[in-house]
Amino acid sequence: MTTASPRWFKSSYSGTTSNCVEVAINLVASHGTVPVRDSKVSDGPSFSVSASAFSSFVAGVKGGRLGV
Template sequence: MSTLKLHGTAWRKSSYSGTGGNCIEVADSTPGVIPVRDSKDRIGPHLTFGTAAWAAFVDDVKNGGAAIG
């Protein structure tokens, strides 16, 4: 198991994020994986998804699929 070094990573929020504070941030600069974190807890933990899994999730959300509860 390897540890991802995320210090200095550029994180971004979706342009569709509202002002309610329930946002996630993603980092695109890590080859092969997409780190995701809570925008309210920037020094807290993060989740990491494979690029194919993240792309499938984003496509599902864009198409109104079951990924949205």
């Protein structure tokens, strides 16, 4: 069992604003999940989604399929 800690990453597209989310993709291999948290509250709660769900989300954003 691994006890790896999340290494948080914020997209470079966020610029200097704090209104973004951070992800910790380093846990995909060991846990199969992607932790997500609010970048404004780095010591606050986080949640995890499956790696496949996160991959689908990113593909939807890149493909413009989220209706935003």
